[in-house]
Amino acid sequence: MNILAEIRSRFASVLSVYTDQPAQYLEMIRPVEDSRHGDYQANFAMKLAKLCNQNPRDLALAVAAKIELSDICAPPDVAGPGFINLRLSDGWLGTEINRMAADDREGVAPVVSPKTYVVDFSGPNVAKPMHVGHLRSTVIGDAICRILRFLGHQVLGDNHIGDWGTQFGMIIYGYKHFLNQAAFEQDAVLELARLYRFVNQLCDYHDLRALQPKLDKGLAEKLEEIDAAAAAPGDEKQKQKLQKKLTGELEVIREQIADSRKKLSTVESNPQVEALARQHPEIAVKSRLETAKLHGGDPENLKLWNQFVPACLDAIQGVYDRLNIHFDLSLGESYYQPQLAAVVADLKEKGLARESEGAMCVFIPGTETPFIVQKTDGAFTYATTDLATIKYRRQPLHADAMLYVVDTRQSEHFKMLFETARLWGYGAVEFKHVNFGTILGEDGKPYKTRSGDTVGLESLLDEAVGEALKVIESEELANGEDRPKLAADVKQRVAEIIGLGGIKYADLKHNRESDYKYSLKKMLAKEGDTATYMQYAYARVCGIFRKCDVERDVVRQSPDRIVLSHSKERNLAVQLARFGEILESAMSEYRPNILTDYLFQTANAFSSFYDECSVRDAETPELRASRLRLVDLTARVLARGLELLGIETIEQM
Ligand code: ARG
Numbered sequence: 240m241n242i243l244a245e246i247r248s249r250f251a252s253v254l255s256v257y258t259d260q261p262a263q264y265l266e267m268i269r270p271v272e273d274s275r276h277g278d279y280q281a282n283f284a285m286k287l288a289k290l291c292n293q294n295p296r297d298l299a300l301a302v303a304a305k306i307e308l309s310d311i312c313a314p315p316d317v318a319g320p321g322f323i324n325l326r327l328s329d330g331w332l333g334t335e336i337n338r339m340a341a342d343d344r345e346g347v348a349p350v351v352s353p354k355t356y357v358v359d360f361s362g363p364n365v366a367k368p369m370h371v372g373h374l375r376s377t378v379i380g381d382a383i384c385r386i387l388r389f390l391g392h393q394v395l396g397d398n399h400i401g402d403w404g405t406q407f408g409m410i411i412y413g414y415k416h417f418l419n420q421a422a423f424e425q426d427a428v429l430e431l432a433r434l435y436r437f438v439n440q441l442c443d444y445h446d447l448r449a450l451q452p453k454l455d456k457g458l459a460e461k462l463e464e465i466d467a468a469a470a471a472p473g474d475e476k477q478k479q480k481l482q483k484k485l486t487g488e489l490e491v492i493r494e495q496i497a498d499s500r501k502k503l504s505t506v507e508s509n510p511q512v513e514a515l516a517r518q519h520p521e522i523a524v525k526s527r528l529e530t531a532k533l534h535g536g537d538p539e540n541l542k543l544w545n546q547f548v549p550a551c552l553d554a555i556q557g558v559y560d561r562l563n564i565h566f567d568l569s570l571g572e573s574y575y576q577p578q579l580a581a582v583v584a585d586l587k588e589k590g591l592a593r594e595s596e597g598a599m600c601v602f603i604p605g606t607e608t609p610f611i612v613q614k615t616d617g618a619f620t621y622a623t624t625d626l627a628t629i630k631y632r633r634q635p636l637h638a639d640a641m642l643y644v645v646d647t648r649q650s651e652h653f654k655m656l657f658e659t660a661r662l663w664g665y666g667a668v669e670f671k672h673v674n675f676g677t678i679l680g681e682d683g684k685p686y687k688t689r690s691g692d693t694v695g696l697e698s699l700l701d702e703a704v705g706e707a708l709k710v711i712e713s714e715e716l717a718n719g720e721d722r723p724k725l726a727a728d729v730k731q732r733v734a735e736i737i738g739l740g741g742i743k744y745a746d747l748k749h750n751r752e753s754d755y756k757y758s759l760k761k762m763l764a765k766e767g768d769t770a771t772y773m774q775y776a777y778a779r780v781c782g783i784f785r786k787c788d789v790e791r792d793v794v795r796q797s798p799d800r801i802v803l804s805h806s807k808e809r810n811l812a813v814q815l816a817r818f819g820e821i822l823e824s825a826m827s828e829y830r831p832n833i834l835t836d837y838l839f840q841t842a843n844a845f846s847s848f849y850d851e852c853s854v855r856d857a858e859t860p861e862l863r864a865s866r867l868r869l870v871d872l873t874a875r876v877l878a879r880g881l882e883l884l885g886i887e888t889i890e891q892m
Contacts (some may be wrong), residue, residue: 240335240346240819243270245311246279246325253305254283257291257298270817277316277324278813284321295321327813329803336801338810340872345879347819349391357395357632358384359480360644364401364553365571366410368432369696370556371686371757372646375675378746378885380644381564382831383673385883386822393635399628400571402548404621409438412522412544415529417515428554431547441516442523444506447499451687454496461489464718534576534618548573558696562739563885575627582611582627591662603658610655622656629660633668640669642829647674647752676754678746686757700739706759707738710771713890724846725891733889737763737771740886744770747884748835768839770886773877776842779849780874781890784867787855791871799864801872808847808869814844818876822883831884838880845873 247265254261264283271280283300288295299321306315316324328704339346360380384396413434423430440550464487468478506512519525533540552569559565583599586592590601590679592612600609612623643653653672678782680686685783688694711734715724725733745762749755765771784791803809817837825833857863878888 240348240816241823242311242327242817243268243820244823248307249306249308250281250302253302254287257287271324274810274813276318276322277326279312279325279327281323281325282321284323288321299323303306327816329809332809332812332816333801333803335816336803336869336872339815339818340795340801340868344389345818345872345876346816347389348824353392354639355393355395355637356384356387356640356642357397357636357638358387358642358644359397359399359507359628360384360642361559361566362399362401363555364406365555366402366403366406366431366547367435368428369555370693371678371696371699372693373696374572374678374699374742375751376644376646377559377562377564377748378743379673379675379751379831380642381562382747382834382884383642383644383826383829384742385885386826386831386834389879389883390822390826395567395615395638396565397632398566398569398571400552400569402571403534403573403576403624405527405530405531406435407540407544407547408526408528409442410547411529411533413438413542414527414543416519420859426548427547431551438522438526440502440506440512441519442526443494443502444516445505445520445523451499451503454492454499458489458492458496461485461492463679465489514615531616531618558700561700561735562743563887570628570631572621572624575624575631575785576619578627578630579623582623582630583619586612586626586659586663589663591659601655601659601662603655603662606655606658608651608655610659622652622659625652625656627660629656629665629668633665640671642671642673644673646674647676650674666673671829673751675751676749679754679756681756681758683756700742703742703759703763704738705740706815707763708734710737710763710765714765714892733892736887736889737774737892740770740774740881743884743886744835747831748839750832751830768835770881771844774882774886774888775892776845776867777874777881777888778890778892780870780877782844783854783870787863787867791869791874794864794867794871797864797868799861799868801868802862802865804862805852807844807851808866811841811844811869811873814841815872815876818880834880834884838877841873841877841880845870845877 247268247453250265250268251261253266258264264287267286268279271277281299281302284295284299288298293299296317296319299317299645303315303317303323308315308325309328311327313326313328316326318324335346360383361373361377362892363369380396384394388394404570408764410431414431417437419430419433422433465482468481471478506516508519529540533544536684583592586601587599592601594600595602595609597615598609598611599613600611603610610622611620612626613619629641632641645653650672653670653674657670657672660668678686682721686694708730711725741759742764745755745757746770761767762769765773765775781791784794801812803812821837825831851869852866853861854866881888
């Protein structure tokens with residue numbers, strides 16, 4: 240049950256006397272971390288009192304006297320200037336915890352009015368290997384699908400693969416000019432990735448050479464500006480401030496120049512590569528031409544595309560399998576190509592799109608930049624495809640909500656997309672850009688390998704699993720003789736679960752909008768807010784059952800009841816009872832970190848319970864049976880929570 244929602248709805252009827260906009264005050268009713276004064280607290284009285292011109296404490300007392308919560312809570316207590324403290328009653332809590340234990344959904348009822356969600360996530364651009372940048376969308380999107388589905392919604396996870404973009408022109412160009420046939424036959428995807436990188440490198444090379452004089456000029460100008468600013472009369476403080484700003488800008492230019500020099504010299508220091516660069520001065524233009532030919536239906540390029548895409552999808556599938564990620568649909572950009580002309584025609588007919596400087600654009604009232612749906616050369620855009628996708632998701636898929644789990648850097652695109660879609664007649668749909676920040680290296684810059692390349696996703700996973708294996712082995716050593724050594728294959732499997740769980744959890748636990756630093760060491764720590772800690776807590780419960788020589792199933796089927804006699808038992812029970820509330824609040828803004836926070840607190844509550852309350856040596860057989868049931872429920876909530884984040888648990892670690 241969603242306790243918070245229930246409490247809020249009870250308050251809503253009382254607050255209607257004071258205001259016709261109670262929502263903002265109801266939001267000020269929250270669970271409290273330190274349960275000494277209660278389990279929930281309402282602190283709206285101070286704010287509401289201002290509105291009604293009353294004394295806050297008197298108002299709090301009046302509300303507390305009127306509120307009908309006696310079935311759930313002990314009589315409310317008003318503290319200080321007007322905090323209303325609520326404590327779940329022992330009777331209600333006892334009933335609720337037993338209801339949860341007897342329910343195979345841990346007390347979480349499916350929503351009354353399920354919606355159809357399309358969750359657009361992962362969406363890598365294929366023919367390039369998956370890299371660290373794809374991790375967040377994949378992991379966050381999967382967690383959201385799992386949670387919504389568990390809550391009873393109809394969910395379609397859709398992998399909107401980038402399989403029609405300009406990268407194909409580059410690969411086709413590369414294939415036609417630089418193919419290593421033997422390598423291609425051995426591992427097509429690897430060779431295509433090499434070709435992509437190589438063509439990219441040559442394109443960059445020519446771009447940078449053209450840019451070099453401009454950078455040099457920019458540097459000279461900046462130096463002059465600095466000199467001029469130093470010589471100019473004026474307030475010393477102001478001047479220092481300006482100097483600081485200019486020196487910062489100078490640094491940026493210097494970095495750009497250094498970066499550019501480095502890239503140029505990589506090509507120039509290799510005579511073979513340099514010769515090829517010279518032989519292909521128009522590589523960028525010609526690659527774009529290959530893309531245009533593909534889009535225009537050129538048989539040769541289409542044939543190559545048809546050969547490349549399945550091989551690439553196969554390779555990506557390997558990563559998804561390993562991460563245990565499934566999609567209901569994988570309709571890439573190419574799927575919508577036949578529909579794009581009709582989309583533009585319809586937008587035109589409805590007066591939404593019009594020509595501007597040769598391109599077809601949608602102008603959104605209040606926004607300056609146009610949303611381009613067809614370029615001057617006739618090509619359709621990323622935006623056109625997204626509009627066609629919305630149409631399809633609405634009909635035939637009947638989506639009520641469309642979530643886009645995509646990097647924050649695409650915010651502007653989605654703002655315009657959603658606005659255009661509303662104007663186009665999709666106002667009833669809930670559109671949401673579930674945006675997220677960047678994964679950073681220890682240096683605070685986007686995570687790269689030492690040589691400056693993007694980090695491949697496969698190698699990232701391998702590294703985490705390798706590290707997890709080391710952790711397990713060092714544990715075994717530390718535990719000496721009395722711990723049975725895991726068989727090698729079991730150990731490998733455990734390492735896989737810990738390593739991948741660690742990566743996923745670390746990603747999910749951050750507020751998705753923030754950037755975070757990737758630290759393998761931190762994410763595999765046994766103590767702290769990590770998957771490993773939660774997985775250990777789970778395994779510990781399984782260990783209790785092994786020690787007591789009882790099957791968890793047997794305990795679950797028994798008619799025994801949980802009795803909450805110790806304060807730590809009560810704390811744990813309150814924590815468990817909040818599970819349903821947490822899942823709903825995690826989905827109100829699509830924030831999996833609300834669930835990770837909860838799991839961390841739950842594992843902590845379990846740990847402090849177990850420090851003080853013995854299960855095996857409980858004072859009476861009834862108490863032992865009760866505690867077995869309580870820890871079984873704890874393990875089930877932990878495992879369910881982790882499962883909803885796409886993280887596995889193991890009985891023995
Ligand atoms: N392929 C895109 C990229 O890598 C992400 C796709 C996101 N989904 C969408 N419907 N636009 O940037």
